[in-house]
Amino acid sequence: MTRPVLDHHIDGAPWQGAGPATQEVVDPATGEVIAYARRGTAEDVDRAVAAARRAGADWGRRTPKDRADVLLAVAAAVEEHAAELVDLESRNAGKPLGLAADDVAGTADTFRFMAGAVRAQTALAAGEYVEGRTSTIVREPVGVVGAITPWNYPLLMAAWKLGPILAAGNTCVLKPSEQTPLSTLRLAELVAGLLPAGVLNVVTGDGAVVGAAIASHPGIDLVSVTGSVRSGQAVAAAAAATLKRVHLELGGKAPVLVFADADLDAVADGVLFAGFGNSGQDCGAACRVLVDAAVHDDLVARLVKRIEAMPVGAPSEGEHIEMGPLVSREHRDRVVAALERAFADGATAAVGGKAPDGPGFFVEPTLLVDIPDGAACTTEEIFGPVVTVETFTDEDAAVVAANATPYGLSASVWTENARRAASLPGRLDFGTVWVNDHLAFATEMPWGGVKSSGYGRDLSAYALNDYSRTKHVMVKHQA
Structure with missing residues (x-):
């Protein structure tokens, strides 16, 4: 042809x-x-x-x-x-x-x-x-x-x-x-x-x-x-x-701050959409979850269940497909290399973690847990279907961890506490902060970042x- x-x-x-x-x-x-x-x-x-x-x-x-x-x-x-x-x-x-x-x-x-x-x-x-x-x-x-x-x-x-x-x-x-x-x-x-x-x-x-x-x-x-x-x-x-x-x-490395009072089903749905919807190839992707240690296991279980059920494949297969391939062979190889480095640093995959066999430039939707402090996968932009999960024990620690990145494009806060929902965005050094949502846009509102x-x-x-x-x-x- x-x-x-x-x-x-x-x-x-x-x-x-x-x-x-x-x-x-x-x-x-x-x-x-x-x-x-x-x-x-x-x-x-x-x-x-x-x-x-x-x-x-x-x-x-x-x-x-x-x-x-x-x-x-x-x-x-x-x-x-x-x-x-x-x-x-x-x-x-x-x-x-x-x-x-x-x-x-x-x-x-x-x-x-x-x-x-x-x-x-x-x-x-x-x-x-x-x-x-x-x-x-x-x-x-x-x-x-x-x-x-x-x-x-x-x-x-x-x-x-x-x-x-x-x-x-x-x-x-x-x-x-x-x-x-x-x-x-x-x-x-x-x-x-x-x-x-x-x-x-x-x-x-x-x-x-x-x-x-x-x-x-x-x-x-x-x-x-x-x-x-x-x-x-x-x-x-x-x-x-x-x-x-x-x-x-x-670029971006958007933190997703999840507090113990958050609606965990809404969090899991939000991360599934904003972390994997465009195969994670989004500078505002929900790629770095920071969750209160008290609800870590519960949230991970919900995320794994949703990720395992997510239809992945060629978009031509139909409208039911929710995640497609990465854009090129070279980019897929970069994402796989980032995963291999994360595993070498001590992280483990709760689900996913590799490129499947077959045609196209696919990487499995991946959730990384058990991540050592300061690991590259939590600070460097992977730009693929990879979401990391870390824990915190108090609000101040969550803010410090979220801001500890050279990027400043976007972040989200998940909580049912009205005081926290009102005050916390002002402490986060990002151009856009969503509350109980992630990766929602309005043409009337500005989009852009700070720092790198x-x-x-x-x-x-x-x-x-x-x-x-x-x-x-x-x-x-x-x-």
Whole structure:
């Protein structure tokens, strides 16, 4: 069977690229090649940036209503082609069909929200802050934004960036992950007749080439990355040469604080969904359980029962599948290596613990217990279907343990104590803290981290602020 070769999307049309090289795009559930994508070059980035700069002159001057109308049309196009996008996302990223459908719905919702939010921005009121002079605040586009998206949520992360980037009047050069470019390229095709040529440009290829060219390009005014800490560090270092702004959403190691009064069935259900739903490939995954020692055995028993009953397999098997494969052979091998290190450190698997035989890049959903203090599996991001369980004996110890990580993206607290539910989130050093829930998102609320998890916010009106700049205009009155 002939596999399609997918082109870049530059200046409103397909572009074969400056070089002939391509790379395989693989179905992680089978290991089979399903397409080939162009392996982009610095010259391709140059072409995309030039198109974006030309388009920005008009797009940035349009009224918020005009841009909002276009984004609403984009959302409608996503919804019209939802079934196709779900299939692409599921096959390319190995997502269960239900999760892929949620991602597509979230993509449309993000564009709809940003269309409304850009028409309702607030600012300091115009006024005479200096005698005889009237000051106003003008919010302007940054210019050309370079966006680098990850493989774990290809379409949704593209929308989280493109929604506020385009709503604020910027143009964009976007590099999807070389492993999962299919849904992003299809989105670019679907909106080609809606967005002016050059407003959205997609260049596929390796991070070391295309990502590096975006980060260092003098024609790009801001670069936004969702990815690993290492990727964020490389982009920030490259961006420093041209003093461009940087927006980073990086890794996480989310603690799940479970107190003795918590509803343990709700905890177990929450960890099953948030720890294994995308095969643990989520920077906010519920991957590190810290539980009161008094209920440790009870919680572990409930988790094991649910994990053993969870349907795991290729998403094509049907909507009953709750966990699919990891994204690639290389990533599966990294997760297996992390498990082997955990076992060498003394941890044991209450369930799971290995990669099963057969096709695809699967790892069994794994619950690690009996973990020595400071073991790497509790501090380093595994980014796979691996949840660790540790114990604490009092609230202060739980807070210290939760904060003892370089990451600061998200955490959750599980308790029926109203005082603790109200006060404890303020003691946790994370950008999002859920109470009696985990991995629930609202487009109206910001998402982003602190510490090594980066800076800047996705979603909400805060993202519009990140992708725009303020200008103070002061007019002196006539004497």
